[in-house]
Amino acid sequence: MTSFDLTGRSAIVTGASTGLGNGIARALAAAGADILMVDRAPREAGIDEIKGKGVRTVSLLADLSRQESIGEIVSTAIREFGKVDILVNNAGIIRRAPAIDFSEKDWDDVMNINTKAVFFLAQAAARDMMKRKYGKIINIASLLSFQGGIIVPSYAASKGAVAQVTKALANEWAQHGITVNAIAPGYMATNNTKALREDPVRSKAILDRIPAGRWGTPDDLQGAAVFLASAASDYVNGHVLVVDGGWLAR
Numbered sequence: 165m166t167s168f169d170l171t172g173r174s175a176i177v178t179g180a181s182t183g184l185g186n187g188i189a190r191a192l193a194a195a196g197a198d199i200l201m202v203d204r205a206p207r208e209a210g211i212d213e214i215k216g217k218g219v220r221t222v223s224l225l226a227d228l229s230r231q232e233s234i235g236e237i238v239s240t241a242i243r244e245f246g247k248v249d250i251l252v253n254n255a256g257i258i259r260r261a262p263a264i265d266f267s268e269k270d271w272d273d274v275m276n277i278n279t280k281a282v283f284f285l286a287q288a289a290a291r292d293m294m295k296r297k298y299g300k301i302i303n304i305a306s307l308l309s310f311q312g313g314i315i316v317p318s319y320a321a322s323k324g325a326v327a328q329v330t331k332a333l334a335n336e337w338a339q340h341g342i343t344v345n346a347i348a349p350g351y352m353a354t355n356n357t358k359a360l361r362e363d364p365v366r367s368k369a370i371l372d373r374i375p376a377g378r379w380g381t382p383d384d385l386q387g388a389a390v391f392l393a394s395a396a397s398d399y400v401n402g403h404v405l406v407v408d409g410g411w412l413a414r
């Protein structure tokens with residue numbers, strides 16, 4: 165299974181301090197990649213396990229709502245590892261309020277981190293990847309790339325955009341040896357879904373629809389992440405891979 169091996173590859177993972185990004189960072193490290201773990205918050209978990217894998221991990225505190233962070237992230241990865249082979253655009257936020265009351269700030273904050281930063285970090289990473297005609301970009305989409313959700317209008321808009329930007333970049337950059345794919349996680353137990361899991365009515369309604377009968381965990385994304393980060397997926401491009409315990413099939 166050498167096509168899944170990431171030895172000698174270097175990866176940037178945003179939102180790597182906790183949740184799905186932390187699970188993805190651990191998976192890429194276990195497959196052999198060096199990791200630049202980017203987050204605006206200090207690490208919650210996972211670094212010791214990654215260090216045990218014999219790969220290098222570097223942490224960078226950066227706020228993706230600031231455009232200046234984009235260049236800093238890519239230049240740090242190049243300074244530390246010499247190149248960027250893999251970018252996982254994972255960091256994201258959600259704001260919940262009825263559409264009729266939704267504020268401009270909740271619209272702009274979500275769109276800036278979930279969509280604008282995804283595009284411009286991909287652009288900055290691709291400029292380095294093109295030099296070697298090799299790169300793997302993975303954007304984290306959502307079930308709300310396909311569905312409208314409930315009281316999360318800017319989140320649904322931002323994740324619909326992530327799916328479309330993924331395809332747009334795949335079309336342009338395949339000729340440069342870069343694949344651009346997305347993972348659409350289902351309902352996963354992280355800070356992002358704490359409010360939903362604590363609401364007994366919503367929590368039951370969600371669980372009732374998941375054929376797997378449970379919330380997903382960060383570990384559930386590991387296989388998809390390593391696949392899309394590795395040579396095993398070289399002919400997969402512009403795809404949104406749903407990892408949802410069967411939710412969309414119902």
Ligand code: NAD
Pocket residue numbers: 178179180181182183184185202203204205226227228229254255256257277304305306307348349350351352353354355356357
């Ligand atoms: P989380 O809230 O547990 O983790 C998100 C991480 O991103 C945090 O470490 C946070 O500090 C970081 N982050 C947020 N804003 C940032 C910024 N401006 N700059 C730098 N870092 C920032 O959430 P999660 O569930 O792990 O979500 C990860 C991704 O998966 C997000 O894009 C989210 O939309 C997506 N997603 C989550 C679910 C789910 O059910 N949890 C489902 C579908 C998609």
